[in-house]
Amino acid sequence: MESWDREDDEIDENGKVIRRGELKEPNRKNGVLVENYNIQLARAIFGDRYEAFRAAGGRAVDVTLIWQKMGRELAERQSRPQSDRGDQIVEAVSDTD
Structure with a gap:
């Protein structure tokens, strides 16, 4: 799942990741659609x-x-x-x- 394309992470004012971005729909790896x-x-x-x-x-x-x-x-x-x-x-x- 690490290499799958994601939406942007939510980051607080200190630059710390609050929430990791959701997987893009439809699923993609490196821009290539995945079934x-x-x-x-x-x-x-x-x-x-x-x-x-x-x-x-x-x-x-x-x-x-x-x-x-x-x-x-x-x-x-x-x-x-x-x-x-x-x-x-x-x-x-x-x-x-």
């Missing part, structure tokens, strides 16, 4: 199919939201106590089958 995180994530997931995804009406932010939802659901499943699998009895299968 936002949602687009970068969608491109990483879809790869060469990203443009087809966009052409079909897909939005990069939706990919991020679904990715986050899947992460929450996985965490919930992992936090639940494991099933004891009930009273299943497994019988050996004979070699002659």
